[in-house]
Amino acid sequence: MLGFALRLVPHLAMWGLRRFYRVDTAGSPIPDGPALIIANHPNSLIDALVIMQIAGRRVCPLAKAGLFTHPMLGPVLKGLSALPVYRVQDFPTEMERNEDTFSAAIDALLGGGAVLIFPEGLTHSEPRLAPMKTGAARIALRAEEEAGWELGLKVVPVGLTYHRKHAFRGRVAAEVGRHLSVLEWRDERERDERNAVESLTAALGDSLARVTLNFATHEERALIEAAESLYAVEKRLSRPRDRTRLIVRLPRLRRFADAVAWLHETDPASYQQLAASVQTYRSRLSLLGVSEGELPARFPASAVLRYVLVQGFALTVALPLAVVGTVAWYLPYKSPRISLGYYRPDFEAVATMKLATALLAFPATFAVWLAAAWWIAGVKGLVAAALLLPITGIVAMHWRDRWIAVREDARLFWRAARRKTLREQLVARRVALVEQFDELARNWQAERRRLRGSRGEPSS
Numbered sequence: 001m002l003g004f005a006l007r008l009v010p011h012l013a014m015w016g017l018r019r020f021y022r023v024d025t026a027g028s029p030i031p032d033g034p035a036l037i038i039a040n041h042p043n044s045l046i047d048a049l050v051i052m053q054i055a056g057r058r059v060c061p062l063a064k065a066g067l068f069t070h071p072m073l074g075p076v077l078k079g080l081s082a083l084p085v086y087r088v089q090d091f092p093t094e095m096e097r098n099e100d101t102f103s104a105a106i107d108a109l110l111g112g113g114a115v116l117i118f119p120e121g122l123t124h125s126e127p128r129l130a131p132m133k134t135g136a137a138r139i140a141l142r143a144e145e146e147a148g149w150e151l152g153l154k155v156v157p158v159g160l161t162y163h164r165k166h167a168f169r170g171r172v173a174a175e176v177g178r179h180l181s182v183l184e185w186r187d188e189r190e191r192d193e194r195n196a197v198e199s200l201t202a203a204l205g206d207s208l209a210r211v212t213l214n215f216a217t218h219e220e221r222a223l224i225e226a227a228e229s230l231y232a233v234e235k236r237l238s239r240p241r242d243r244t245r246l247i248v249r250l251p252r253l254r255r256f257a258d259a260v261a262w263l264h265e266t267d268p269a270s271y272q273q274l275a276a277s278v279q280t281y282r283s284r285l286s287l288l289g290v291s292e293g294e295l296p297a298r299f300p301a302s303a304v305l306r307y308v309l310v311q312g313f314a315l316t317v318a319l320p321l322a323v324v325g326t327v328a329w330y331l332p333y334k335s336p337r338i339s340l341g342y343y344r345p346d347f348e349a350v351a352t353m354k355l356a357t358a359l360l361a362f363p364a365t366f367a368v369w370l371a372a373a374w375w376i377a378g379v380k381g382l383v384a385a386a387l388l389l390p391i392t393g394i395v396a397m398h399w400r401d402r403w404i405a406v407r408e409d410a411r412l413f414w415r416a417a418r419r420k421t422l423r424e425q426l427v428a429r430r431v432a433l434v435e436q437f438d439e440l441a442r443n444w445q446a447e448r449r450r451l452r453g454s455r456g457e458p459s460s
Helices: 002-020 045-055 065-069 074-079 095-110 135-146 182-191 193-209 218-234 246-266 268-288 301-328 330-343 347-418 420-454
Strands: 021-027 035-039 059-064 083-085 114-117 154-163 170-176
Touching: 002 021, 002 045, 002 074, 002 347, 021 045, 021 246, 035 045, 035 135, 035 193, 045 059, 045 114, 045 154, 045 170, 045 347, 059 065, 059 095, 065 074, 065 083, 083 095, 095 114, 095 135, 114 135, 135 182, 135 193, 154 193, 154 246, 170 246, 182 193, 218 246, 218 268, 218 420, 246 268, 246 420, 268 347, 268 420, 301 330, 301 347, 330 347, 347 420
Parallel strands: 021 170, 035 114, 035 154, 059 083, 059 114
Antiparallel strands: 154 170
């Protein structure tokens, strides 16, 4: 029975993840055969679940050993066939046990499997990657060496970027980068093992940096996200109030980050002026209760009427099922908050704790409702409940998403209609800011062309 329950855990976890987050992917698929997947680590166990979902194959994750004894997370890790990593800050006298973990990971690779490791060595919410640990490089080189350099091991970088990572219905973008062949380090490994490990570790860090967002500070990240959002709306790359897929925004965010970093380095005064202008715009925008990408230049009457009719019809038609679903699933929906109050996890583990609690609460509630239906109405009641409960739950979830969006849109329309002059001033200010961004982009690109030319590289 225990074995069956553990085998069921990955399926339940994937099901829960798809309900908790909107997951977008980009880049090459995870290859078949032996693959060492490396990723940044902003969201505890959720990161492993996201990668397992996009991989399309079985993945064996490495996780810090302390989680395996956690009453909520331990069963999930065991069900995922995770391997424990003993960190010096947690288990200073048990570091030698990592040798068994490394050997198990290597055996999995030698058997053609996929292993997931987080080379930063910790989960964190910093705005940039932490320094890389050497574990991933050592596992990769040892696996190839034990296979006589005929394993064909690929190291696959995956960048994870979250929006509202702690919140139900948040978003995550998973970008798969260019695969690295460990064979390229064979000669260096045979000459100097330590240098090979350090060189491969540096290459892994570079590969992760190319598929992640990295900023100097949290303030710089907020500045760049705000700038990209207002720029996209003004350039009609997205519509106001549009919930643009996060994966679509990433290339623009990286270009903004590179250009702003260049401006900060070459002209600090202009950087400060630009940052102050964006902050002033955001402060005034907050008077309307919206963020950068949410302010339309105008509200055409026909569009407003169409919006009211469509959204009103959808909300009205789905309301009865949404009410039933809300009542039926209210307790498990609220149970993660109770769990957070009891365990008080670190911020990076909030989403993991919420999901783990839900994976226990929702099936238990489903079982209780089925038992009640069978007791009240027999087999027919049992079958009806088994069919209707999931449907009403899904309808309630989507109704909630739509209602929140409509409520926010209505609030914006009401405030903007009452403060028309402020809205017009903000739109004009947005146009001026976009002109500054365009000038920055031209100067940055001209400098890049100049540098490439000085190095004799092609200009495109």
